[in-house]
Amino acid sequence: MDAISESDSGLLAAARHGDESSFLTLYRRYRTPLFRFAWRLTGSVATAEDVLQECFLALLEGARFDVDRGSLRAYLFGIARNLALKRVRLSERESEELEDTEADLDPLEDLLSAERSEVVARAVMALPHFQREAIVLFEYEELSLEEIAEVAGIEAGAVKARLHRARETLRRQLAPLIAARA
Amino acid sequence: MKEHDPLNSVLREWEAPEPSSAVDARVRAAYRAAHRPSLWRRIWSAQVTVPVPVLAAVFLLLLAPLLWLQFRSHPAASQPAAVTPAGTGYMTRVETAGFRPLPDGATRVIRSGGWKQ
Numbered sequence: 001m002d003a004i005s006e007s008d009s010g011l012l013a014a015a016r017h018g019d020e021s022s023f024l025t026l027y028r029r030y031r032t033p034l035f036r037f038a039w040r041l042t043g044s045v046a047t048a049e050d051v052l053q054e055c056f057l058a059l060l061e062g063a064r065f066d067v068d069r070g071s072l073r074a075y076l077f078g079i080a081r082n083l084a085l086k087r088v089r090l091s092e093r094e095s096e097e098l099e100d101t102e103a104d105l106d107p108l109e110d111l112l113s114a115e116r117s118e119v120v121a122r123a124v125m126a127l128p129h130f131q132r133e134a135i136v137l138f139e140y141e142e143l144s145l146e147e148i149a150e151v152a153g154i155e156a157g158a159v160k161a162r163l164h165r166a167r168e169t170l171r172r173q174l175a176p177l178i179a180a181r182a
Numbered sequence: 183m184k185e186h187d188p189l190n191s192v193l194r195e196w197e198a199p200e201p202s203s204a205v206d207a208r209v210r211a212a213y214r215a216a217h218r219p220s221l222w223r224r225i226w227s228a229q230v231t232v233p234v235p236v237l238a239a240v241f242l243l244l245l246a247p248l249l250w251l252q253f254r255s256h257p258a259a260s261q262p263a264a265v266t267p268a269g270t271g272y273m274t275r276v277e278t279a280g281f282r283p284l285p286d287g288a289t290r291v292i293r294s295g296g297w298k299q
Contacts, residue, residue, distance in 0.1 A: 018217045020210075027209060035205075036198035049205040057212055120196035139193050170189060177192045 008072035016060055027056055030073065033141050034080045040136045041084040042091075043125055051083045058083075074150040077143065081133055081151055088129060116177060123173040131166035138163055 008029075014022035034055055039048035058079050059065070065075050124132060130152070137143045137151060138159075145163075149156040171178065232240075 015213075015217075020213065020217070023213050023217075024210070027206075031201055031206070031209075035201040039198050040196075045199060045202075049201055049208075052201060052205060053209050053212060056209055057216065060213070060216060116192075117195045117197060120193060124193070124196060135193075139190065140198070167189060170193070174189065174192050177195075178188045181188050181192060 012059070012065065012072065023056075023060070026072075030076050033073075034076055037077060037136055037141055038080050038084045040124065040140060041081070041129075041133055042087055043121075047084075047087050051080055051087065054083050055080045070150045071147065074143070074147045077137065077141070077147075078151045078153075085129065085133075119177060120174065123170055126173070127166050127169060131162050131169070134159055134162040135166040135170070 008026065011022040011026045015026060031052060035048050035052045038051035038055075039045060042048055042051070055076060059076060065072065124135065127135065133152065134148055137148045138145075143151070145156045145159050148159045152159065
């Protein structure tokens, strides 16, 4: 158990007993990474903020976190992932347009009409959900393969395969940007 | 997997916004609502700041009735015994003036009315 995990579990125990300053320390430590993750999965600031709030309340109410079985960071990303997934599925049910996004993506046109970050965002958002969460956790939040496996509840080998497929798709979709940068 | 791949630098161009301060306030309010301590706990952990002169005055006010009660129930032993007014009881007066013990230490009993000078 490293120092952060140790302090995380201490802070969590105190927060569950009503110590607000411990809760706020934990919250400030993880709010931005969790928000970014939820935002990159859902594409909505409002939804990401809802996920962030529910994530911390679920952490305080639930008693299933065991410090010996993994880090609090991975545990929190796991909660955020499930909450975001639930919302993505709800919005997908409401509109089916996401399924066709990848087919409609035209990087060259995007380069002309929108900023580069928008092109990247659209390419990542167009990935299948599980590949998207793997690439977001690995590339943007810098979680290890083992941590992503813990978050997603799968083997590290499966994470590696998802990452490989996601990167191949992104490489194709973002080829003009990559070529311009090379 | 990540070293020297131009894809990584391209992916970095997608920057995420920061969460708003409104969500911070919401989360804090939700925490307080969920972890509001019980009335007894709040009373037990409540603290009051009292200036020392006020505390001393309160202490004296509390102490004064106790001292007064104590004084009333046990008057001072140095007070002289009150003389019983005539007609309200018996009074025995023993005078030891001119008293001399007998030289042989023997006891002599004198019956009532048996003393004649």
